[in-house]
Amino acid sequence: MRLGYLYSRYPVLSQTFCDAEMLELERRGHEIVLASLYPPKTPLRHEYLAKLQAPIRYAPSSRDLDKLARKAKRLGRWPNALVSRHENK
Missing domain, CATH: 3.30.160 (Double Stranded RNA Binding Domain)
Incomplete structure (x- = not known):
């Protein structure tokens, strides 16, 4: 188990x-x-x-999380970008 x-x-x-x-x-x-x-x-x-x-x-440090968030936003993988892309279909 x-x-x-x-x-x-x-x-x-x-x-x-x-x-x-x-x-x-x-x-x-x-x-x-x-x-x-x-x-x-x-x-x-x-x-x-x-x-x-x-x-x-x-858990990742705040600094690492911020870095990952910036990268996700830049690549269009941030949740807001994903939701917008889905809603526009």
Whole structure:
């Protein structure tokens, strides 16, 4: 079974219950998908997290999102341009 966890910030030292749960689920053969809006503020991590197999995916930074938005607008792939193109058909 594939299970997803979404955090506002991960990893943080106070999430020991969630960490233990994810490690146990992986041990039982489940696939964990980890996502976080923001990276950790500190490099400190519990030692046992080295056993966690799931990669952590972070949301793009505001700067990267702005860059992608400018490119999409320039290429006519921004939602407003797509809607206009569809409505004109």
